[in-house]
Amino acid sequence: MTNPIAPSSGGTRPPALSIRGIAKRFGEKIAVDNISLDVPAGSFYGLVGPNGAGKTTSLSMATGLLRPDAGQVLVQGVDVWAKPLEAKKLMGLLPDGVRLFDRLSGEQLVTYSGLLRGMDKDTVAERVKDLLAALDLTKDAGTLVVDYSAGMTKKIALAAALIHAPSLLVLDEPFESVDPVSAANIRDILHDYVNSGGTVIVSSHVMDLVQRMCDHVAVIAGGRVLAAGTVDEVRGGMSLEDKFVELVGGRNQTAGLQWLRTS
Amino acid sequence: MVAHLLKLKLDLLRNSFKRTPWQLVGLIIGGLYGLGMLVMVLVGLAVLGAADTALIGTVLVLAGSALFVGWLIVPVVLSGLDMTLDPARFTTYAIPMRSLLAGLALSSFIGIPGIITLIAAMGTAAAYWQHPIAAAAALVCGALAALTCVVAARAMTAASTSLASSRRFKDVSGIVMLVPLMLLGPIMAGISTGLSDFSAYLPKLADTLSWTPLGAIWAVPADMSGGAFGPAALKFLIALATLAVLLWIWQTCLAKALVTPAYAGSTSRSAGKMGFFGMFPQTPAGAVAARCLTYWFRDPRYSAGLVIAPLLPLVMMFAASQSGGLASMGLILGYGGAFAAFLVAWSISSDVSYDNTAFALHLATGLSGRDDRTGRVMAAGVLALPLGLLFTFAGAIASGNWAAYPGMLGLMLAATGAGLGLASIFSARFTMNVPLPGESPMKAKPGNSFLATLVQMSGFFGALVLCAPVGVFLVIDLVQGQTTLAWPALAAGAVLAVVYVAVGINVGAALYNKRAPELLLAVSVDR
Structure with missing residues (x-):
């Protein structure tokens, strides 16, 4: 499922983030079902998926906020759940849906x-x-x-x-409700950061943004990884949005809301 | 539409049980308490029925007026008391004003205070068992009175909404209104002693009130039982007019509130004001302390505690002043300082719950348990110790008993240490259902009561046990009528305080390191 790519900055750097078979269940609901991902060092990694796909849950487990039921997470070879204080020094986290x-x-x-x-x-x-x-x-x-x-x-x-100038940035929905000018500024900052050797993971459901901004992408739905790799590999000639819809499915094939017409 | 609103309220109530069974336990306990009160009231009313009509009228008018005032004041004190059906949430659904008003008013009766008010008000009929016609009137008037109560509460809430939507007002008003509530006992005692022949004054007061919107409705059956049908009719009109005016106020304010979205007014301020962050050592623990201390002053949920804690010894002292002289008042004040300091120290037992999901920052930055616990203890200690010192010092001055002063200090230190130590452990283990950030400090979370009470009780009881070694010295002194053990008490208090805090931080830190993600999960259930 995963498709480790040679790190862009050459050499044999270990993956910035390596997720091995993490799973989480809340009561009856399986939120994350055995997800494995390798995020190459120096990549700009997009995590896309429909609402409720398990993006936030996965990222919370990857960053030490939520204890996984199973699996392992390594940040530059440091186990997040065995050595949390050491691993968290390497990460910067923008969580979604938590207070400040x-x-x-x-x-x-x-x-x-x-x-x-x-x-x-x-x-x-x-x-x-x-x-x-x-x-x-x-x-x-x-x-x-x-x-x-x-x-x-x-x-x-x-x-x-x-x-703290982390070497890995994990951003959950960083552009939500941010105005276009600020969003452009943030993108510039993130690109500079990646060019200088940092690694960024962003989750989003704006496909256009991910296609333009990221070099790698993983598609998650129903708590599983449907596809992962470089953006070009994953989209395979289609637009990322079309590929996403093809992978995830769920488009309504009916004629829509017939009564929702003004004329 | 009205039925929909009522069903919505019921659904919300029922769904809240699904989240945690404790909610149900709390509702049952609250319900039993209310039921007990209700039975007492109804029995009291029936007994009252044996008295002569004038007395019945006086009692009911006074009690009814008090009830009405209660409904007027409580929503302001407990801003956001019951916002399950916050009108602001209906703005986007074009609900006809008439249906909205009726639905909201009737939904107020779904809930313990509402239903009890309704039954008690209609139950006033029981007091008129000697006068069937008046009893029938009391049923009607009781329902009307209960309706007036809930409409008055709604009108007050709606009228203060425009003010209350400003965060600063919300922060301050809740705390300011607490002070008179806390001092209610002394104030009432003062009034009652001031009016020595109070009982002679009461019928006159009731008579006056019966012609005002506050008491008119309650006086109608009373007047009818006395045969005064003319005044009864007039008072009924006053009551109807009251309800009409309240409805109009409510409707007007609501209509305005519905088209005026909440706006948090603020001016931008530039950098440079670091507040407590500049005063504490700039280490992780120091930063936590600075942040917590900032919250003690900026977050009303903390500041409310800071207002209540110093008032409690004063209230206790007042009780003492009734019996003893200045000397015993001073002693109470001095030893009460230990209680005030403990209350502030113990407040951090719900620190993580108050943080809510903002706690994620502590987790994400890889803060160690020791730094987290130490910082929180530092902030509470910085407040508790001066407060305790102030009270013990004032107590020593008032009593003139300087020989007892070291003993007061010792007890205060032990109580503070016990509070901080216990709270450090408890807050790393238990999260409680507290008001969320930005909510009123007085907002009662339905159903929290049982587990929270259990935790609070064990904290208080634990602190009592931990203070016992110091207490033994003080009690021996008291029994012997001496103060020779005051200095040993101070020494014991100081040593114990250090031990308690050290043990508390160590145990709490170990718990934190093991369970921090679980704490975050527990608080994120409630957000």
């Missing part, structure tokens, strides 16, 4: 995230300033996060994930 400490100001929140990782205060202060400027949040730096708009909240969470 939103009674802190944006500046405080990013600082907090840096200090929690044991960084020294001067480095933190310097990077906070850079991050706020890069994400266009400088003029709202002192505003409480609870008063931020949805897009600003996403951006400040991204800043909190970037502050």
Whole structure:
């Protein structure tokens, strides 16, 4: 199912993230059913799937937030669940659907995230300033996060994930409710980061975005990997969106809502 | 449409049981409590029926007016008390205003306070068993009164919505309204002593109230039982007018609220204000402490505790002032300081639950259990210790008993240490169903009560046991009428406090390291 590709930066770097047969069941529902993936170091990896496919659950298990029922996750060879503190140093995480400490100001929140990782205060202060400027949040730096708009909240969470310059970035739905200008800025930041040797995993259900932005992609549905590899391999000449629909299925073949016509 | 709204409320209630059986246990306990109250009220009413009509009228008008005021005030104090059918959620469904009003009003009766008010109000008929006509009128008036109560509550909520949609107002109002509630005992006692011939004054008060919107409806059957049909008719009109006006206010405010989406007003502020982050050591533990301390002041769920804790010894002191003199008041204040400090320290027992899923940041950054526990203990300690010191010091001054001062300090230190230590362990093991971030601190989570009470009880009981060594010294002193063991008590308190905190952090950290992902899973169920 997986298709390890030679790392773009050459050499024999181990995969940035290696997921081996993870599974998770919530009560009766099997959310993730034996997923295995290799994310090559230096790749820009897209994770796509319909709603409820198990993207967030998989990423939570891969990053040490949710204990898998079975399987193993390695970040640059470090087992996330055996050595969590060591593995988490290598990762930056933008989780989806969790709250932030939103009674802190944006500046405080990013600082907090840096200090929690044991960084020294001067480095933190310097990077906070850079991050706020890069994400266009400088003029709202002192505003409480609870008063931020949805897009600003996403951006400040991204800043909190970037502050320790991780070698692997895991971003769950990073572009949701982010305005187009900010989204373009974020894409530039991420591309620079990948070009300098970092690895990015993004989950999204915007196929266009993934096709343009990522070099690798995995399609997940029903808690399983349907396809994985370079974007060109997976889409095989079709657009990613068409390929996705072909893989996942579920398009309604009926004539649609006949009554939903204005004339 | 009205039926749909009622069914929605029932479905929501039923679905909440499916999430956890504790919800059902809590509802049953709440229901039994309410039922007990109701039986007492109804029996009381029937007994009251044996009295003469004037007394029945006085009691019912006063009690009824108080009930009405309660329904007016409670929704403001408990902002977001029961927002299961928040009108704002219906904005996109063009529900006719009339149906919406009727549905929301009737749905208020599905729930313990609503149904009990309805039954109790209609039960006032029991007090008129000597006057069948008045009893029949009481049934009608009771239903009307209950309806007026819920409409009044809804109108108050709707009227304050425009204000309440500002986050700052919501944060502050809930806390401010707590203070008079806490001091209710002393205030009432003050009033009752002020009016020495209170009982002579009551019938007059009832008579006045019966002509106001507060008491009119309750006075109708009373007047009828006395044969005063003219005033009864007038008062019934006043009651109807009251309901009409309340309905109009509700409708107007609701109509406005439905087309005015919530807007959290805020001005952007630039960087530079690091607050507590600049004051604590810039280490992981220091950062956690700074963040927690920021929350103690910015998050109303924490600040409410900070307001309540210092008031409790004052209330206790007030009770003492009735019996003893200044000296005993001072002692109570001094030893009460230990209680206040414990309450603040113990607050962190639900820290992780208060974090809710924001806790994911601690997990994602690979924070060690020791740093997490230490930071939280530092923040609570920074608040609990000065508070305890202040109270013990004030107690020593008031009592003039400086010989007992070391003993007070010792007890305070042991209580703080026990609270911090126990809370560090409990919050790494149990998560509780607390108000979510941004919700009112007073919002009661239905069904949480049982498990939460169990955890709270074990915390309080555990702290009592842990403070016992210090307590033994103090009790011996008290029995012997001496203060020779005050210094040993201080020494014991100080040593024990250090031990308790150290053990608490160690055990809590081990639990945290083992269970942090499970804690996150537990709090993310409730979001």
